[in-house]
Amino acid sequence: MQKLILANYQAPGDVTVLTAAVRDLHRCCPDRFITDVDTDWPELWENNPYVTPLNAADIEVRRIECRYPLISFSNERPLHFVHGFIDDLNQQLGLDIKPTRIAGDIYLSDEEKSQPSLMEQITGEAIPYWIIVAGGKFDCTIKWWHIRRWQAVVDRLRDRFLFVQVGAGRHYHPPLKGVIDLRGRTSLRDLVRLVYHADGVLCPVTCMMHLAAAVEMKPDALSPRPCVVVAGGREPATWEAYPGHRFLHTIGMLPCCATGGCWRNRSVPLGDGKDTAHRLCVDTVNNLPRCMHMITPEQVVEAIRSYEPLGERTKLCAGNIFDHRMPPLFTNVAAIC
Amino acid sequence: MNDTPLMDGPSLMTDPRSLPDFEPQHYPRVNGKAPPAPHATDQNDRIEVEFAAAYYGLNCAHARLVRLRQQPDSTERRAEEKKRLQEIERLLIARDDLEDFYAPFGAIGEPIVKDGFTVNVMISFGNVDAFGRLRSDAYTITACVPVPLPQGMKFDDMCVTVEGPGTRPPAN
Numbered sequence: 001m002q003k004l005i006l007a008n009y010q011a012p013g014d015v016t017v018l019t020a021a022v023r024d025l026h027r028c029c030p031d032r033f034i035t036d037v038d039t040d041w042p043e044l045w046e047n048n049p050y051v052t053p054l055n056a057a058d059i060e061v062r063r064i065e066c067r068y069p070l071i072s073f074s075n076e077r078p079l080h081f082v083h084g085f086i087d088d089l090n091q092q093l094g095l096d097i098k099p100t101r102i103a104g105d106i107y108l109s110d111e112e113k114s115q116p117s118l119m120e121q122i123t124g125e126a127i128p129y130w131i132i133v134a135g136g137k138f139d140c141t142i143k144w145w146h147i148r149r150w151q152a153v154v155d156r157l158r159d160r161f162l163f164v165q166v167g168a169g170r171h172y173h174p175p176l177k178g179v180i181d182l183r184g185r186t187s188l189r190d191l192v193r194l195v196y197h198a199d200g201v202l203c204p205v206t207c208m209m210h211l212a213a214a215v216e217m218k219p220d221a222l223s224p225r226p227c228v229v230v231a232g233g234r235e236p237a238t239w240e241a242y243p244g245h246r247f248l249h250t251i252g253m254l255p256c257c258a259t260g261g262c263w264r265n266r267s268v269p270l271g272d273g274k275d276t277a278h279r280l281c282v283d284t285v286n287n288l289p290r291c292m293h294m295i296t297p298e299q300v301v302e303a304i305r306s307y308e309p310l311g312e313r314t315k316l317c318a319g320n321i322f323d324h325r326m327p328p329l330f331t332n333v334a335a336i337c
Numbered sequence: 338m339n340d341t342p343l344m345d346g347p348s349l350m351t352d353p354r355s356l357p358d359f360e361p362q363h364y365p366r367v368n369g370k371a372p373p374a375p376h377a378t379d380q381n382d383r384i385e386v387e388f389a390a391a392y393y394g395l396n397c398a399h400a401r402l403v404r405l406r407q408q409p410d411s412t413e414r415r416a417e418e419k420k421r422l423q424e425i426e427r428l429l430i431a432r433d434d435l436e437d438f439y440a441p442f443g444a445i446g447e448p449i450v451k452d453g454f455t456v457n458v459m460i461s462f463g464n465v466d467a468f469g470r471l472r473s474d475a476y477t478i479t480a481c482v483p484v485p486l487p488q489g490m491k492f493d494d495m496c497v498t499v500e501g502p503g504t505r506p507p508a509n
Contacts, residue, residue: 138464138472141441141463144440144441146437146440147436170466172443175447268441268442270463270464271464272463284441286437286438287441287442288437288441
């Protein structure tokens with residue numbers, strides 16, 4: 001069998017998508033390859049049955065830098081991100097791998113699945129919750145929706161849904177009120193486990209969206225994990241949206257994204273040396289990209305509530321959980337007036 | 338503070354420190370320090386000055402409300418209190434507008450409140466990290482790991498190749 005080390009040093013969202021290519025490589029070419037991976041995010045590969053530790057110095061080992069040049073055609077051709085790495089592997093290895101699923105492939109151990117969720121560890125109860133990501137990385141501010149809009153969604157669903165806010169401490173994640181605040185307090189593996197136990201995910205186009213699709217489902221799940229994505233017009237839905245997700249986009253609604261995603265990066269120049277004209281949004285409303293401005297909290301609330309028939313909400317929600325169960329460390333309260 | 342282009346602000350704000358009735362006890366600190374000078378032009382300095390002014394306005398309005406509420410109850414006092422509360426609401430909306438304007442720059446202003454007054458505004462910025470370094474700057478982290486040599490040996494006697502700055506022992 002051929003030994004491969006598949007390497008990629010991009011963000012965890014990209015590597016989450018790479019897990020799909022590794023799965024489909026083995027499904028389409030069984031018993032032909034032994035694969036190991038070299039990425040910055042080993043937490044995404046834990047318990048992965050397709051990963052076997054290989055010695056990079058072994059002369060039989062071939063190292064492959066995994067990329068997705070197919071992204072250049074994402075506005076013209078019917079392609080999903082999952083096709084990206086697979087097409088690249090096909091080119092490099094002379095194969096004909098086909099995607100077997102539009103989702104990444106992230107596994108939990110039996111022990112992890114049997115452990116109480118992080119929320120249960122904090123609150124002492126198995127509380128249903130949604131994960132919310134209300135920000136993102138500084139190198140792509142165009143993906144950000146407005147904090148006040150995220151807050152409006154949380155407020156309007158306060159009596160029905162409990163939200164857990166997550167986000168890396170080094171990125172832009174302004175604090176929301178009325179949520180469980182786990183910003184900067186979760187490892188990537190914690191996030192995987194948090195997603196496993198979550199009822200749903202609310203986020204922009206970010207790693208969490210890919211995790212929502214990639215993390216295996218609980219055995220009793222009837223459908224893919226609910227996920228509402230506030231996407232705007234940066235990326236084509238065909239490339240980014242996963243089956244079962246509500247992908248709120250504006251492709252075809254504005255001149256700047258009339259026929260596809262604009263793929264720009266910045267809403268406004270940050271003055272950090274990364275501002276170039278071709279990366280800057282061409283249509284903002286009070287500094288928010290118009291495509292993101294067009295998505296209202298009402299639309300997001302409606303999208304979240306559209307999942308309600310899937311599962312019966314318990315009576316535990318933000319409206320009463322803060323009253324008596326939640327340690328103050330994990331909650332944000334109004335700071336003034 | 339790094340030099341960055343000055344953006345058009347949400348309003349042509351008058352710095353309260355330049356006003357004759359300035360009340361310094363209500364002017365908050367920013368990130369634990371006195372805010373930049375009123376004429377500062379750097380973008381992040383301007384953000385600090387504008388947030389400080391917004392919370393100064395709220396502090397002054399809150400102080401006026403507190404003083405009013407110390408007066409005996411009367412129809413006039415209640416009417417005046419309504420005005421004061423409306424003033425605070427206007428200032429809160431202005432503060433929200435300021436937050437909205439600068440949010441896409443990655444600026445987050447979180448007030449530290451004591452007895453109803455904002456005493457400090459913690460502001461983080463999109464273009465620099467908590468240490469004031471541009472986020473796009475590459476920087477290195479170094480660690481000193483002493484590795485004792487076998488007894489009686491000198492570093493130059495070792496058949497090893499060590500690369501990188503500072504790997505040679507200082508000359509005697």
